[in-house]
Amino acid sequence: MRTTASWQADGPASTADGPASTLRRTPLKRRDLRPDDLAVRVDYCGVCHTDLHAVQARDDGQPLVPGHEFTGVVTETGPEVTGFAVGDAVAVGNIVDSCGTCAMCRADQENFCHAFPTLTYGGVDRHDGSTTQGGYSREYVVRADFAYPLPPGLDPAAAAPLLCAGITVWEPLRALDVGPGARVAVAGLGGLGHLAVKIAVALGAETSVISRSRDKADDAHRLGAHEVIVSTDPDQMAAARDRFDVVIDTIAAPHDLGPYLRVVAMDGTLSHLGHLGPVTLETTDLLIGRKRLSSAGSGGRPATAAMLAFCAEHGITADIEVLPSARVNEALDRLRRNDVRYRFVLDLSDLD
Numbered sequence: 001m002r003t004t005a006s007w008q009a010d011g012p013a014s015t016a017d018g019p020a021s022t023l024r025r026t027p028l029k030r031r032d033l034r035p036d037d038l039a040v041r042v043d044y045c046g047v048c049h050t051d052l053h054a055v056q057a058r059d060d061g062q063p064l065v066p067g068h069e070f071t072g073v074v075t076e077t078g079p080e081v082t083g084f085a086v087g088d089a090v091a092v093g094n095i096v097d098s099c100g101t102c103a104m105c106r107a108d109q110e111n112f113c114h115a116f117p118t119l120t121y122g123g124v125d126r127h128d129g130s131t132t133q134g135g136y137s138r139e140y141v142v143r144a145d146f147a148y149p150l151p152p153g154l155d156p157a158a159a160a161p162l163l164c165a166g167i168t169v170w171e172p173l174r175a176l177d178v179g180p181g182a183r184v185a186v187a188g189l190g191g192l193g194h195l196a197v198k199i200a201v202a203l204g205a206e207t208s209v210i211s212r213s214r215d216k217a218d219d220a221h222r223l224g225a226h227e228v229i230v231s232t233d234p235d236q237m238a239a240a241r242d243r244f245d246v247v248i249d250t251i252a253a254p255h256d257l258g259p260y261l262r263v264v265a266m267d268g269t270l271s272h273l274g275h276l277g278p279v280t281l282e283t284t285d286l287l288i289g290r291k292r293l294s295s296a297g298s299g300g301r302p303a304t305a306a307m308l309a310f311c312a313e314h315g316i317t318a319d320i321e322v323l324p325s326a327r328v329n330e331a332l333d334r335l336r337r338n339d340v341r342y343r344f345v346l347d348l349s350d351l352d
């Protein structure tokens with residue numbers, strides 16, 4: 001085993017004062033490299049809303065190191081690794097292994113592996129059964145097949161969020177054939193949402209933003225959206241009825257899908273990517289206009305590589321606020337209050 005430094009939630013998940021969502025600097029053991037592993041010095045890790053959900057939902061007192069979108073540099077390679085060398089810039093996302101043999105894996109959809117993909121944190125390692133711990137740490141050991149060369153020209157800090165937020169919106173946009181002429185709306189302008197706007201615009205779609213207020217309207221236009229619809233204004237939502245071929249819903253809290261389905265065009269799709277879990281649905285909202293409800297999560301390896309290449313070609317990265325990792329609790333706090341434009345990225349160099 002090797003030791004690195006990390007930001008970890010441990011101890012009781014809640015106290016008399018409520019949820020204890022504070023991360024503390026804690027040494028972390030990483031496995032020694034297997035033949036097909038890389039050791040990565042983590043330089044930048046994005047702060048995804050899923051990290052916040054995970055810290056808040058922690059109910060078992062087990063240690064948790066969040067972080068599943070990071071970039072860094074290869075510091076060591078296992079003897080079977082080809083294609084990566086010490087010093088290479090790499091990126092790692094929210095999946096770090098899969099069975100490799102099921103129909104999904106064979107179809108390049110490791111993210112849907114029938115044996116469940118190994119998540120970057122809170123997952124179960126397929127070899128030793130240990131719980132994986134994430135990228136809010138200075139080093140990560142990862143199977144080389146699940147690391148991606150970081151294309152030159154992409155800023156390593158601003159590219160980190162592509163590995164979760166970016167790929168999560170890329171796969172449904174591609175699967176739903178978004179291209180020139182498509183009318184797309186992105187609901188929720190946060191980490192996922194602002195990348196969905198940039199990518200949809202770059203794919204040639206006429207792109208709108210659905211947000212709770214006009215506060216982010218200037219940003220939405222700067223990102224390439226041609227219109228902002230205020231979700232809390234029933235008149236604006238009514239005027240948008242049946243307008244969008246694809247609605248990408250990235251809202252981070254439970255919400256009624258009805259208003260978002262009603263703005264989907266006939267035979268169009270609402271792709272619900274945000275807060276997961278049970279939803280109730282009025283089926284007439286699907287019936288009227290033969291609408292589809294879909295979801296997606298992460299991406300397969302070829303799709304992830306394609307997304308990175310597309311972003312490099314189009315100069316797409318996240319709009320970020322970089323914080324030294326010692327300010328991780330402030331980042332989580334501000335994310336909870338929707339006070340981020342549009343992704344916090346932790347600079348892990350202060351863990352040396």
Ligand SMILES: NC(=O)c1ccc[n+]([C@@H]2O[C@H](COP(=O)([O-])OP(=O)(O)OC[C@H]3O[C@@H](n4cnc5c(N)ncnc54)[C@H](OP(=O)(O)O)[C@@H]3O)[C@@H](O)[C@H]2O)c1
Pocket residue numbers: 047048049050051053164165168187188189190191192193210211212213216250251252253255273274275276296297298335338342
């Ligand atoms: N499917 C997957 O694989 C996957 C991957 C990554 C993340 N996620 C999930 O996707 C969601 C978004 O993640 P993120 O990192 O983009 O979060 P984020 O940066 O916090 O953005 C979420 C946006 O949702 C809107 N919102 C937040 N609270 C709301 C509420 N109570 N009612 C209505 N709108 C609200 C806000 O947009 P406005 O201010 O514009 O209204 C906010 O900017 C999270 O639930 C996350 O766990 C899923």
Ligand SMILES: [Zn+2]
Pocket residue numbers: 048049050051068094164165
């Ligand atoms: Zn994420």
Ligand SMILES: [Zn+2]
Pocket residue numbers: 098099100101102103104105106110112113114115116
């Ligand atoms: Zn599989």
